[in-house]
Amino acid sequence: MENNKPNHFIHDIIDADLKAKKYASKVHTRFPPEPNGYLHIGHAKSICLNFGIADKYKGTCNLRFDDTNPLKESDEYVQSIIADVEWLGYDIKNNILYASDYFDIFYEHAITLIKAGKAYVDDQSAELIKSTRGSLSAPGINSPFRDRAIEENLTLFKNMKSGQYANGEKVLRAKIDMSSPNLNMRDPIMYRIIHANHHRTGDKWCIYPMYDWAHGLEDSIEGITHSICTLEFEDHRPLYDWYLSQLKVHHPQQIEFARLDLDYTVMSKRKLKELVDNKHVDGWSDPRMPTISGLRNRGYSPDAIKMFCEKIGVAKRNNIIEYALLEYCVREDLNKKAMRVMAVLDPIKLIIDNYPDDTSEDLIADNNPENENDGTRLIPFSKELWIEKSDFMEDAPKKYFRLSPGKEVRLKHAYYVTCTKVVKDDTGRVIAIHCNYDPNSKGGWTDDGRKVRGTLHWVSVKHAVNAEVRLYDRLFTVDKPLDTKKHNNFIDTINPNSLHIIQNCKVEPSLNMIDFKQYYQFLRTGYFCFDSQSNAEKLIFNRTSTLRDSWKNP
RNA sequence: UGGGGGAUCGUUCAAUGGUAGGACACAUGGUUUUGGUCCAUGGGAUUGGGGUUCGACUCCCUAUCCCCCAGCCA
Numbered sequence: 001m002e003n004n005k006p007n008h009f010i011h012d013i014i015d016a017d018l019k020a021k022k023y024a025s026k027v028h029t030r031f032p033p034e035p036n037g038y039l040h041i042g043h044a045k046s047i048c049l050n051f052g053i054a055d056k057y058k059g060t061c062n063l064r065f066d067d068t069n070p071l072k073e074s075d076e077y078v079q080s081i082i083a084d085v086e087w088l089g090y091d092i093k094n095n096i097l098y099a100s101d102y103f104d105i106f107y108e109h110a111i112t113l114i115k116a117g118k119a120y121v122d123d124q125s126a127e128l129i130k131s132t133r134g135s136l137s138a139p140g141i142n143s144p145f146r147d148r149a150i151e152e153n154l155t156l157f158k159n160m161k162s163g164q165y166a167n168g169e170k171v172l173r174a175k176i177d178m179s180s181p182n183l184n185m186r187d188p189i190m191y192r193i194i195h196a197n198h199h200r201t202g203d204k205w206c207i208y209p210m211y212d213w214a215h216g217l218e219d220s221i222e223g224i225t226h227s228i229c230t231l232e233f234e235d236h237r238p239l240y241d242w243y244l245s246q247l248k249v250h251h252p253q254q255i256e257f258a259r260l261d262l263d264y265t266v267m268s269k270r271k272l273k274e275l276v277d278n279k280h281v282d283g284w285s286d287p288r289m290p291t292i293s294g295l296r297n298r299g300y301s302p303d304a305i306k307m308f309c310e311k312i313g314v315a316k317r318n319n320i321i322e323y324a325l326l327e328y329c330v331r332e333d334l335n336k337k338a339m340r341v342m343a344v345l346d347p348i349k350l351i352i353d354n355y356p357d358d359t360s361e362d363l364i365a366d367n368n369p370e371n372e373n374d375g376t377r378l379i380p381f382s383k384e385l386w387i388e389k390s391d392f393m394e395d396a397p398k399k400y401f402r403l404s405p406g407k408e409v410r411l412k413h414a415y416y417v418t419c420t421k422v423v424k425d426d427t428g429r430v431i432a433i434h435c436n437y438d439p440n441s442k443g444g445w446t447d448d449g450r451k452v453r454g455t456l457h458w459v460s461v462k463h464a465v466n467a468e469v470r471l472y473d474r475l476f477t478v479d480k481p482l483d484t485k486k487h488n489n490f491i492d493t494i495n496p497n498s499l500h501i502i503q504n505c506k507v508e509p510s511l512n513m514i515d516f517k518q519y520y521q522f523l524r525t526g527y528f529c530f531d532s533q534s535n536a537e538k539l540i541f542n543r544t545s546t547l548r549d550s551w552k553n554p
Numbered sequence: 555u556g557g558g559g560g561a562u563c564g565u566u567c568a569a570u571g572g573u574a575g576g577a578c579a580c581a582u583g584g585u586u587u588u589g590g591u592c593c594a595u596g597g598g599a600u601u602g603g604g605g606u607u608c609g610a611c612u613c614c615c616u617a618u619c620c621c622c623c624a625g626c627c628a
Contacts, residue, residue, distance in 0.1 A: 006567070006576090034628055069627065126626055135624055137555045171626055181557040183624050192626035211628050232622055235558045256559085258621095263565090269628095311577065313567040315560095318621055322565050325578050335591060370591070401589065410587060444587045455587055524588045551589040 005056075008314040010049070010255055014057060014226060017253070023225040027059030030224050031085070032099075032215070034066045035077035035199075037269035038284040038291045039084045041305065041326070042260040048309035049257070050228055051090045061090075062222055064097040068214045070198035078199070080284070084292040088302045099209075099218050100200045106209050106217055107161065109247055110172060110190060114153045118246055119190060120146055121156035122173045129171070132178075133186050139179035140186045146175060160193055163206045167193050174213075176242065184239045188212055216240040216252075224252040230259040231316065260312060261320045263479040265290045266490060271482070280494055281475070287531075287542050288475045288498050298472065299519060299529030299544030304333040323474065327545050330527065334544065338521040339367050339374065342412065342457040343507040343541075345469055345525060347386035349432040349461065350403075352417060355383040360460065363443070365413040379508055381414050384461040386506040388525075391456045392433055394422065397553075401454035403433065409454035412523060416441040416452055457523040464506040467539035470531065471500040505541075512536060521547075 018025055029050040033043060054061035063085055067073050085092055113119040122129065122145045134140035148156075160170055172191040180186055190213040195206045209217075219227045227240075234256045244251040261267055266275075267290060275281050275289070285293035295305060308329040312321050342365075362378035387403070396404035403409050408418040415437040423432040440446055444455070475498050481490035511520075513536045520528045526547050531540040 008567080012570090032628095036628080066628070072627075129626075130624075133624055135555085136557075138624095139556090140624090168626065183557080186624085189626055194626085208626095210626075215628085231559070233628090235623060237558090258560090311566080313577095315567065317560050317566095319566065322579070325566075328578060331590085340588080366587095369586095369588085399589095412587060414587095452587085454589085457588075521588085521590080524590070526590095547588075547590045549589070 005052075005310055006313060009316070010053065010226070010228065010257065010314060011056070013253070013255060014053065017225070018057070022253075026225060027053060027057035028061075028223055028225045029053050029059065029228060030062040030064050030097075030219065030222060032064045032066045032218070033081055034069070034073065035075075035081060036069070036072040037077060037273055038080050038289075038293055040267060040269070040272065040289075040291045041262065041295065041308075042267045042290075043084075044088065044292060044305050045260040045309050045312065045314075046228070046230075047085060047088060047090065048306055049314060053226070053228075059225075060095065062095045062097050062224075063090075063092045064218060064222065065099060066211070066215065066218070067098055067100045067198070067200065068209050068211065070194060070196040070208065073199055075199045080293060084296075087296060088292065088305065097222065098200060099214055100198060102214075102218060102221055103201060103205055103209070105221060106214060109217060109249075110157065110213075111154070113174065113190075113246060114157060114172075115150060116246070117150060117175070119153070119172055119174050120148050121153050121160065122146075122171050122187075123169070126168055129189075133183065134178070136183075142178050143173070143187065146187070157191075160191065160207050161205075163195070165193055167195055169193060172207075174239075174243070176239075182235055182238055184212065184236050185242070188239060212236055212239045213243060216244045216254075217247075217249075219252045220244055220247075220250045223250060227252040227254045229254060229256055231256050231318075256316070257314050258316055258318055261318070262290060262323055262326065263320050264323050264474040264476050264481075266476070266481055271490065274491070275475075278491075280491065287470070288472055297529075297532055297542065299334075299527060299542055300330055301333050301337065301519065304330040307333060320480070330545050331548065334519050334521065334527045336370050337368075338519040338527055339517045340365075340369070340521050340523055341508055341511055342379065342459055343467070343469075343505060343511070343522040343525065343528075344386040344388050344457065344459050344464075345502055345505050345522075346389045347459075347504070347506045348389045348392065348430070350385045350387045350417070350458065351432060351434050352383050352385070352437045353420065353434055354436045357383060359383075360462070363413050377510055379413060379510070380460045380463040382460045382462055385411070385458040386461055386464055387411075387433075387456055387458050391454075392419075392422075392430070394430065402456060403435075403454065407454075408450075408452055409456055410441075410444045410452045411437075411458050412455050413444055414442075414458070415439070415444065416446070416450070455524075457525075459506045459508050461506075463509050465509055465511060465539065466503075467505045467507045467511070467541060469502045469505045469528070469541045469543065471502065471543045473498045473500070507539065507541075511539065513539065519544075 031050045051061045132141040171189045173187045176185045191207045287298035360382035367374040391402040417435040417437045421434045476493045477495045478493045481493045527544040528541045531542045534540040
């Protein structure tokens with residue numbers, strides 16, 4: 001297989017490092033989520049990037065939980081993240097790591113820094129620390145506790161660890177430069193006191209490391225070579241570098257790239273959590289959510305998501321990818337994989353007057369014209385069929401290929417039929433359509449050169465199975481829900497019609513849950529999958545996406 | 555405002571001093587037992603102004619615009 005995956009600036013950096021024999025010519029990356037929510041498609045970009053690099057350079061990629069804040073994290077999130085990464089297809093069984101496993105090491109390193117006179121215990125309140133940090137243009141003010149004796153710092157820090165102080169009473173700070181133009185360097189906090197139960201370490205600790213202090217050490221301990229993160233950490237890099245060089249430990253290279261943003265959705269864990277908590281969606285895995293588990297329930301394949309992550313590229317400029325590209329990727333992938341079936345979403349009865357009353361016959365249908373190996377199946381055909389309401393028009397425009405009075409169409413895999421008359425109710429609404437079929441067109445073809453433009457899908461009335469179908473639309477009505485210049489609150493821009501449930505859809509009998517398939521294409525209507533709530537008694541399908549539709553009703 | 559980043563077709567990624575190219579989107583044809591797929595064609599961009607150079611998206615100067623940072627979040 002040729003490797004024509006696009007190259008990007010991070011590859012260039014790694015190539016240069018390899019050439020310079022930096023890091024003993026090995027490549028080790030990591031994907032470091034905080035378990036404080038479910039993974040979304042933006043994380044998928046990072047996962048594909050980091051695991052992709054490990055793969056390309058024959059290195060390793062760790063899944064590492066950055067679990068340094070017990071207040072926001074939970075095991076539920078840990079489990080969902082592991083499941084999502086594995087579902088995407090990355091083998092992490094032997095590479096699941098936790099920052100919390102390094103807490104003892106972090107602590108020892110902190111002692112080292114204190115002993116070197118590079119860290120101190122500060123008694124100031126959070127408010128005071130904030131107010132003495134200065135501003136974007138004004139320098140900060142040194143804490144009165146900044147020049148405490150090393151021995152005193154050591155004692156105080158040990159007391160912090162042993163639980164002698166309340167939350168917020170003291171912090172450990174790095175002694176750097178309160179007048180640095182980079183706010184991150186103004187004596188950043190290394191440890192804060194949080195008396196809380198941690199999902200892995202329980203009550204062992206009541207001091208927890210801050211991100212900047214912990215992250216570089218995590219990378220260093222694991223022997224990471226290239227620590228890839230998003231743009232907002234760019235001005236944290238000097239601090240990342242400062243800690244590691246003070247401690248003279250293995251020093252990975254931090255590289256920043258632009259995170260993924262998608263139009264017509266939101267992509268921050270906080271915002272997604274708000275949608276979940278306020279019940280705007282049915283949990284993190286709602287098929288409308290841009291979460292990995294949401295996309296999975298929606299019927300997206302791992303390959304489609306990976307293809308998407310490759311196509312969007314990796315660069316440093318802020319970007320908003322069009323949702324259309326994601327849809328292109330599912331269609332592209334599912335076109336090759338999906339089993340073609342017939343399902344009528346909005347049924348109307350079609351009666352074939354010249355077809356025998358009490359017979360039915362099994363017709364051969366190919367499962368996927370894109371892949372002959374997928375074989376064929378039999379579909380029952382009889383006198384009364386369900387067809388799609390939108391496939392009939394009494395007064396049809398010229399370019400309408402479907403059924404209308406006097407016109408002949410093909411019933412897919414079956415016969416040609418010609419519409420003879422319609423039946424209406426008292427209000428004039430069409431409730432049934434009558435037609436005649438051509439017995440010589442069995443299989444949907446004749447050799448007489450007849451041109452039959454329209455092809456309809458159908459389901460035999462007496463063999464049809466009822467199903468519920470859930471149609472999804474974009475979750476938001478605007479392309480940038482978070483544009484505060486246009487919208488006060490992104491919640492206001494939620495699409496009230498993002499979920500449309502239809503009952504009594506008629507599907508072909510092969511669609512029971514006994515012969516379960518992962519991906520379906522309902523012929524002419526879209527890609528679908530079984531909903532996780534679906535069972536043999538009640539079939540429920542989710543629409544993954546529509547098919548492309550070049551037909552424009554004039 | 556101090557600091558850190560960034561600006562190329564509608565969107566996104568490339569071009570690393572040498573023909574501005576790909577993908578998606580859009581448009582128009584063709585094929586078709588899915589108005590799907592597939593195939594072909596087309597329109598469409600270097601933020602502005604100077605400079606260096608035989609030659610500039612690329613280097614220099616200047617202006618403008620956008621993003622990030624003042625959590626004991628990550």
